[in-house]
Amino acid sequence: MDAIVEQLLLILRGLTTTLFISVLSFLVGLGLGIPLAFMRVYGSRPLQVFVDLFEKVFRGIPELVLMLLFFFGVGFYLRFPFKSAFITAVFALGMRSAANQSQIFRGAIRGIGEEQFVAARSLGLSRLKSIVYVLIPQAFIFSTPGMGSEYALLIKDSSYVWVIGAADMLEYADRIRKATNDLVTPYVIAAFLYILLTFPIATWLDTWGSRRKRKLGL
């Protein structure tokens, strides 16, 4: 029992790295994903093609390949910022997340419908203000189930960073395996922690979203 607690505490040292990589890449994805979604729905034809291409590229390449490509390939020429495994991970995960969140948000914007936009414009709100004050808040509510799974995906896929060498939860679990020759316990503990990080938040977002939707009649 003591051994398990000891292992757990050790693996938890990687918690901040795992969390920081996941949350930061989620924010990068959100910050890029929202404008991309609006460009796809309301932008000119070339912009729409650009967004489609962006989504195809970053959703089509396996995350592990992306990370290796940036860390070793791009990092060879551009030592800053791709020398850092942490930044490379945030970047590689953030780009794919932007592609995913763009798609999620696009669906949400379509769900809102043109009427809300027309009503906003009728008051004298500019295009941008209508988007910021009327469309985005509603799109957030529509996109909650998708955003929950996207967050869970990032927590899980942040473990790829182990390959390029950042001290996340998986890295500590692996160190324990090497030091103790215990092939099972450290990975089971890590698996348990990953579930603990993903499941409650994704579920909470989902419930919050559906409750909000019911209240607002969306």
Place this chain on the structure above:
Amino acid sequence: MKDTIMACQNLWKVYGKIVAVKDVSLRISEGEIKLIFGPSGSGKSTFLRCLAMLTPPTKGDIFLKGDRLTRSDVDLNKARARIGFVFQHIWLFRHLNALGNVELALRRVMKLTKDEARERAMQALREVKMEDWASHYPAQLSGGQQQRIGIARALARKPDIILLDEPTSALDPELTGEVIDTLRDLAKKGITMLIVSHEMPFAREVAEEMIFFDEGMIVETGPPERFFTNPDSERAKRFMARLIKRTRRD
């Protein structure tokens, strides 16, 4: 002679081969209430949306207090900020409560401070007798209550004119009364309104002029009395007969 608030001259709206609005001219003076009616699909809504510059007209001019809104260098956001618009299907912002719906443009278009905006918004809610419902979301309100919020939202900026596109026709019959009462209150306050509606008793009571619209054109204009007794055009005669028959049956 009262000041002209809104006018349009030889207004056209064409979608491809379909002519939705055909050479319409109109003038509304301060405090005046005019009512547009006519068969569905006759271009009334399109015409109203052109006036509000929500869909720019294909040809012709629109003036608001002497400013030509159809000039190419007009700031459309500023122009729209001076016009109130009430939609047939209401279209309240579903993520905001009643107060939030009314406040939004006061804060983000008129740039009032939080306190000023709240004050003005509550004032508008009082005018439609919805001040006790300020914190309710649209989905928690009846259709009639929603439309009164829609009117408050259009009213709060103190626009030069309010355009209303069939404000009661999407409501259940038992809910139209409260909206009509609200409009009657506004009429008493001298607010300039152009209303598309088929609420005939209301029209007779408040409208200075009725405008019969068909196939994208103004067919006949005149005081309500004339439409109710003996309209000039054959088309208006037939339409009025149908309307009156329907009203009796209700």
